[in-house]
Amino acid sequence: MLVKGRKVAGRGEAIAAHYAFGPEDDIIIKHRLLTRTTTTRGEPPLKKLQKKFTSFTLEIEKDADNYSDCERLSKAFLQEMTTFEIPLLKSKAVIDANLREKENFTELKDDINRMILQAQADIEDLKKQLEESKIERQHKEECEAIRRLIAMQPPRSETEKIISELENEIAALEAENTAGSRTLELRKKQFALLLHVVDELQNTIEEDQKNLIEEMRSLTEEHKNGMEDGVGVSEAMAVD
8 A cells, every 4th residue: 555655645746746836826726617619729528519509409490491400410419418418427436536535645644644543652762771771781880890890800619718818717716715804804803812911911021120129228227227226236335
């Protein structure tokens, strides 16, 4: 149907290009169609047919014996009618062709409108597919970037080995920390005990010093008293 429409359209364009009528030509064509004038010279066919018909009817109405004239005029009228009918048949054929061509153009227009709607729907579908393709491509690029980052990382076995070593180091450090905490607690206790012993020793030394001072003071008092007693005895002996 599309090929047929193109053929019809091409034919119409050729006819339109060949027959380019102006306003004056339209008036002449309209007058010719109304009067059935096929040439610019001579009497119009409709007028000639009217004259033949008038002559035939006038001859019939005569009372004279004119059978041959009536037959001759009748044949002339029928011949003129046949001549007048041929352009009418041609015009009818042209009209029928134009109607068929109009129907073809209408069908072609409907087909074109359907094709336009289908093309618009296809364009919308392609737009959606394009957007989906863009999103899919973006996802693929992101996956490729992640894959490259993963490829840059060491193998899983090596990573697990490093993790195991780090776990062992952490366990060793925790054990060392626990041992250090215990040692620190022991040192705190020992230091507290040492401070207590030092404090007790200092108290003992202070007590001993006090006792020593008291003893020395007592000895000094005794010595002083002894000396005073010796001086008194000496004086007494001297008096005697």
